Amino acid sequence: MNIVVLVKQVPDSGLERNLRQDDKTVDRDAGNLVIGELDEYAIEEALKLKEAHGGEVTVLTVGPEKATETIRKALSMGPDKAVHVSDPAIHGSDTVATSAIIAAALGKLEYDLVIAGAESTDGQTGALPAMLSERLGIAQLTGARKLTVDGDKLTIERQTDDGYEVIEATTPAIVSVWDTINEPRYPSFKGIMQAKKKPVETYSLSDLGVSADQVGLDSAWSEVLEFSGRPPKGAGVKVPDEGDGGSKLVEFLATQKIV
Template sequence: MNIVVLVKQVPDSGAERTLKSDDWTVDRASASNVINEMDEYAIEEALRITEAQGGEVTILTVGPDRATESIRKALSMGPNGAVHVVDDAIAGSDAVQTSAVIAAALNTLEWDLVLAGAEATDGRVQVVPHMIAERLGVPALTGARKLTVDGDTRTIERQTDEGYEVVQATGKAVVSVWDTINEPRYPSFKGIMAAKKKPVKSLSLADLGVAADAVGGANARTTVLAGQPRPPRQSGTRVPDEGEGGVRLVEFLAVEKFV
């Protein structure tokens, strides 16, 4: 079984993140960039499947040159190789455009299953896996907390607020996973060294047959018009208890419409 895992490099959610003032997109150049957390769970799931059933895992990334750092980190976990779609014209693309580029890249590969994180921590739109499946004409098994591959059948438990749904498909499929599906492994020293020698194929938009004027911020379907920094946190309200603390607390909760 050949599995392609979609990996995105994103600004570290544990560090300060800012927007550029000229186009209000995420300032990635000055950020501490890492693998999107959810994608690590997708990598782990792909490795577990191929370790049990045989096959290869390929990483697919769309991003600038610096995304190579995250590709090598992903490869150190155990995948066999990677494909890096890199083209300056892609900068600022929205989810619709990004899904078109990824689908075009997947059409150049031999694969049985595509795995991805359920969301990226920078955009958090949760729609790209669905869009890719639609463009490829294959089932979308999204939001998985469990994935079972039995021959040509793929079955997931789709995580919901109330519990889970069982969704099944046959043949090729796009699967997105949540962080409840497994626990990603840490790269070993051997894996880190081996990752330096694993093949990474670079593709441009021209290689994929995608027109430059079909992607990029200038051609995006969505635009951020303005932005401002998050306001500083305000100090809370302290209620000294002089015998009426309970009453004052209830009054405060009533004003804030908690009760």
């Protein structure tokens, strides 16, 4: 089974994240850049499938030259090779344009299954897997908390607020996963060293036959009009207990729609 895993380099969600003042896009030069959190679960699931069924795992990312750091981190977990789509014209692309780029890159590869995180930690649209499904004409199984493969048959448990739904499809298909699906492995020292020697193929937009007019900030279907910093933390609310503290606490939680 040939599996392609989509990964993305994003600002560390544990640190403060900012937008650029000039074009209101994510400032990727400020703070630490890491592999998307859910992408690690996607990689782990691909590796588990490879161990069970054989085949090859390819990492695919779209991003600037700096994204090579994320590719090597991904490869250190165990995938066999990587594809990096990098072109200055891509800057500012929205999900629609990104899906076109990834679909074109997948057209260069042989795959049975594409696995992605359910959403990125920067854009958080959660729409990319569905867009790829439409562009490629393949089935989509999104929001998986469990994935089972039997020949060319795929079965997932799709995570919902009330439990899960069972969805089936046949390959080729795209599956997106949540962090409930597995526990990602830590790269070993051997894996880190081997990652430096694994092949990484780089494509530009022209290599993929994608016009620069189709991507970038000027072609985006969505636009950030304005933004502001996080407001300062205010004082907490005190609930005095005069024998009815429990009732007051429940009333307060209800007004905040917590209960």
